[in-house]
Amino acid sequence: MEKLYKFLKYTFIILWTVFIVAPFLWAISTSFKDFQSVNSKVTYIPWLDFEPTLEGWRVLVKSPARGGVDIVEPYFNSLFVTCTASLISIVLGTLAAYALSRFTFKAGFVRNNDITFFFISQRIMPPIVLSIPFFIFLSTIGLLDSLIGLVVVYIVLLMPIAVWIMVDFFNRVPKELDETALIDGCNPYQAFYKVVLPNSIPGLIVAGMFCIIFGWIDFFFAFILTFTEVQLLPVKVVALNSSITPWWSLSASALISVAPLIIVAFVVERYLSKGNLSGALK
């Protein structure tokens, strides 16, 4: 019984791993092929089955005028928008979360929980509901089809995540820690950045990771709020057409667009598995 269970468990894990990893392996292999290797016969293993070339990758950085797809500009656009929006979201979100966790707000019937819910409700609504208001908003202030406009919209999308994670984190930091800092001669601002913040790094890392992931993979708003001036990576990759762009370049662009997420995932996984997340505080 024990053996059967073990057998089934490992079989399932292996099948699942193959299911997840196979497309990546296929894409990696394809990205190094040329016309010959893709169209002649089924091939998988470089050097043995086919002669690898970097042509697929070179196309990505060539300008369209010279037959390339120029993924560089959208790539850096995406990088800029995601990082800027994540950074601002984390900074504002952390401050908001600390206030919500430590102070009691009263405005009419509004309490702390209502404010927290207001932040989270931005994520509860389906994005399509937000698309028209966002479009009208950006066109009114003249930021449609611009990087700054996208950063603004992404802050709206990412900050709730940061607030949500950080409120939960700060609630688990004992209030006595802040109080001790006050007694030891810190004013409330010093207590925050000298004592509370250094002990919140695990929370900040997790919140940052989620912001980067959700910012990076967003297709919907990047698609709706940009036209010709600015293009983000997900839109660019989806717009590539397999009848024009060869398969090997498609594979390469797909791989390079998920690369940052894979890096983030591995780094954070290391951090999580060390058990550092639950925190320096008991």
Place this chain on the structure above:
Amino acid sequence: MNLIGENITYKPDDQFHLNDVSFNFKKGNLYTILGRTLSGKTTFLKTIAGLLNPDSGNLSFEDNDFIKIPVWERNVAMVYQQFINYPHLNVYENIIFPLKQRKISEDQIKKDVEEALKTVGLVGFENRKIQELSGGQQQRVALARSLAKKAKILLLDEPLVNLDYKLREQLREEFKRIFTQGLSEDTILIYSTTDPQEVMELNGEVIVLDEGKVLQKGPAKEIFENPRNLKVAEISNDPPMNILKGTKNSEKLSFENILINSPSHFKNLSDQGYNFGIRASEIKLDDQGEEFEIELAEISGSETLLHLKKGESKVIALIEEVMNFKIHEKVKIKFNENKLYAFDQNEELVSSPYGVSHG
């Protein structure tokens, strides 16, 4: 020049956390706040620290209005019952944290920290991380941080309550030593606890607090000998003082069909109903005594606590040796009538074996 509180009241919700509390604390003295959980001890200390602002009343220190001074400028130190240290700093950095905030010179800091570490017995632990320390050591770090600061007011909020029995005993001894040697003449030390034994051992001025109200103030000995009313008698004894309803009838006291001789210190009491109080340690096993039924027998260390019952009356007896009893077994006990207290119908003390003071 003292720390003076006048009519301090704090009532954030429907309940009083502090109810008309007044005090006058002199420098160089040790004050203990004795009260059960939720009696307002922590609120009391937090008000002095400045973490809470009272709804009404005055608080002044060295002739300054303390309430107007924010926490971070008050120069107080506080040790919490939870072991609160800065987890991102090591032991040394933890202790210098308040000193660095106050911009004290490096040399002075070094000297102060060394002294504090020596006092709490943590020399050699400077570079340890807080998480690597045991609970007792963490509390020592917190204490060292408070001592190194040389604050004029040192607050300790049940500092031993989260430690295990053995460590508590050991640290309590050390606290006594630290408080008698390690404190300068201008420090006011305020120590809160639920444990009457700690109060007696620290032997300072005691304030008995219940539901935010001061029940009695005085030296530890006075609180022990003459608890002003039933509540104080309950709070200041562990196990709580046994209370038996009964009547005095010239030379005899009677309760629950028990008749004992009235002790000499009761001779001025008029014949009427009283609440008689007797400490658990003043009830002894005696073949000539009254028969009680055992409800529960607890052995703790070298003592046995007997929960006894007769009719409506329940008493707890403290037997100073380890004995095995069966539940529902009958035992005979005798009350040491020379150590009886009498409280009147209003639960006020009217006669004590240590010669009161009544009225």
